[in-house]
Amino acid sequence: MTSQDPPRYRVHPSPIGDILIVTTADGIVSLHPFDGPLHPELERAALQLRALPLPDDPAADPDGAAAADAAAAQLDEYFDGERREFDLRLDWRLVRGFTRAALEAVRDIPYGETAGYGEVAIAAGSPRAARAVGTACATTPFSIVVPVHRVVRSDGSLGEYGGHPHVKRYLIDLEQAQGV
Structure with missing residues (x-):
C-alpha cells in the first residue's frame, strides 16, 4: 500500500x-x-x-x-486472557495535540488497574486538563489497544465509554479476573 x-x-x-x-x-x-x-x-x-x-x-x-x-x-x-499489552503499529494521523499526549499517558496504565482522568492529565503534562482527557478518551480512534477503558472518574465510577458502560465494565472485569 x-x-x-x-x-x-x-x-x-x-x-x-x-x-x-x-x-x-x-x-x-x-x-x-x-x-x-x-x-x-x-x-x-x-x-x-x-x-x-x-x-x-x-x-x-x-x-x-x-x-x-x-x-x-x-x-x-x-x-482469551493471554495478552496484557498490544504491540501494534498505530497510525496516529487522526490524533493531534494534547489528545495524543493523553492517549500516550493512558497506554502507561498497567493492565488490570485504573486511573482517574486527573491522574492521566498529570501524566500527560497538563494537570488541569482532566476534562480534555475525557474528550481524548471519548474520541480515541484506538479503543482497547489504547486502554481508555482503564480511565475512570475521580469517585471511582466507570463513566460512559461511548455510551456503552457495560463494555467498559466487561473489559475491566476481564483484566481484573486475570489477576494482576
Missing part, C-alpha cells in the same frame, strides 16, 4: 461485539467496537480519512492485511 492507496477495513468478531479495524500504509488508523450497521462506521472513517476504506484485500494490500491480521490475533489473545 502506498500513501495514495485507500485505507482498508476488516470487521473482527469479539466477546463485546464486532470490532472495525481500519488500516493504512502506516498501520492501524482506527480500531473500535461498534454495534449496528457497518455503513455508518465506514462513512465516519471516510470523512476522517478523506477516503472510503475498502474491504481488506491481502493481494492488493499485503501490509494492511498483515496489520489487520496482527490486530485480530492480538485482540483474540487479549480476550
